[in-house]
Amino acid sequence: MKKSELVDALAEKAGLSKNDAKKAFDALTEVVLGAVAQKQDVELGSLGKIKVVHKPAGTARNPATGEQMQVAAKDVAKFTPGKALKDAALGNA
Known part of the structure; x- marks a missing residue:
């Protein structure tokens, strides 16, 4: 579902104009986006949760060359x- 389709469905379901939706x-x-930028978790009801997680530095392998690199x-x-x-x-x- 594209954004425009989602907005249309939201407008119909909530009884809003498409512009208001x-x-x-x-x-x-x-x-x-603002909450995530401030490293806050966001609960979206029954849809789920967006959580900010810290990934430590480490090493990875470049799949094209096989070279090890720092991340x-x-x-x-x-x-x-x-x-x-x-x-x-x-x-x-």
Whole structure:
């Protein structure tokens, strides 16, 4: 599902205009990105949770050349699906 399709479905489900649904979706995106940038976890109800995880520095192998290289430490966003999302994906919803 593309963003425009998601906005259309949201507008229909919530009884909003498409413009208001797009504004709500964009605002939600901005809030989630802001929270992740501040290293805060974000719970999305039954959809799941976005958690910021620290990955320590280490070594990795370049698959093209086989050369070992250093990888810097970094923070990454990790999404863990909720039960409702897992059930929907398995057709159990």
